[in-house]
Amino acid sequence: DTGVSQDPRHKITKRGQNVTFRCDPISEHNRLYWYRQTLGQGPEFLTYFQNEAQLEKSRLLSDRFSAERPKGSFSTLEIQRTEQGDSAMYLCASSFRGIAGVYNEQFFGPGTRLTVL
Amino acid sequence: TQLLEQSPQFLSIQEGENLTVYCNSSSVFSSLQWYRQEPGEGPVLLVTVVTGGEVKKLKRLTFQFGDARKDSSLHITAAQPGDTGLYLCAGGENSNSGYALNFGKGTSLLVTP
Numbered sequence: 566d567t568g569v570s571q572d573p574r575h576k577i578t579k580r581g582q583n584v585t586f587r588c589d590p591i592s593e594h595n596r597l598y599w600y601r602q603t604l605g606q607g608p609e610f611l612t613y614f615q616n617e618a619q620l621e622k623s624r625l626l627s628d629r630f631s632a633e634r635p636k637g638s639f640s641t642l643e644i645q646r647t648e649q650g651d652s653a654m655y656l657c658a659s660s661f662r663g664i665a666g667v668y669n670e671q672f673f674g675p676g677t678r679l680t681v682l
Numbered sequence: 683t684q685l686l687e688q689s690p691q692f693l694s695i696q697e698g699e700n701l702t703v704y705c706n707s708s709s710v711f712s713s714l715q716w717y718r719q720e721p722g723e724g725p726v727l728l729v730t731v732v733t734g735g736e737v738k739k740l741k742r743l744t745f746q747f748g749d750a751r752k753d754s755s756l757h758i759t760a761a762q763p764g765d766t767g768l769y770l771c772a773g774g775e776n777s778n779s780g781y782a783l784n785f786g787k788g789t790s791l792l793v794t795p
């Protein structure tokens with residue numbers, strides 16, 4: 566399977582705990598995105614990497630959130646001191662930025678469903 | 683901030699009926715993508731439209747991008763229960779730092795046998 570994978574698929578945690586999610590993009594894709602989706606809403610952009618560089622962060626990404634992509638391949642998203650409002654589906658997407666590309670089709674993983682009790 | 687408005691929000695129809703869902707914005711997008719999402723899963727890309735006035739067909743699905751690249755529609759002919767899902771439109775702009783997609787809230791479609 567060469568699609569985007571995410572781990573874990575589900576995470577239940579208590580308020581105040583730290584959680585970490587992993588995303589493995591499609592292997593040849595150099596761009597990786599994190600989105601958050603709450604019930605009844607479309608996905609909202611959190612942050613974006615081109616190779617290992619984190620190039621953009623949304624205002625939604627508070628200082629409790631940190632993302633890394635250390636070798637330009639997989640990425641992790643960590644949430645520290647989780648709050649109930651962090652409960653959501655966390656989606657990862659990847660795309661390929663070619664020389665001639667002016668737009669990039671993003672392919673999403675299955676998501677990680679986080680529930681903060 | 684959601685820049686894309688989708689309508690209707692919910693749609694329940696019977697198998698065999700036709701339907702159209704809409705995606706509207708006050709902003710111009712360099713491209714617009716349609717996704718379908720099933721409960722508990724990530725969005726699956728259906729199509730990307732780039733050129734104003736462009737029409738693309740995917741079996742029984744027809745996608746159109748408005749001339750001004752601000753709106754789009756998805757028409758499904760002879761809907762089937764397998765078409766059930768959340769249809770999301772997403773627009774993007776190619777900025778210096780990336781290409782974050784702006785999503786609408788989606789149209790939730792239920793097709794009953």
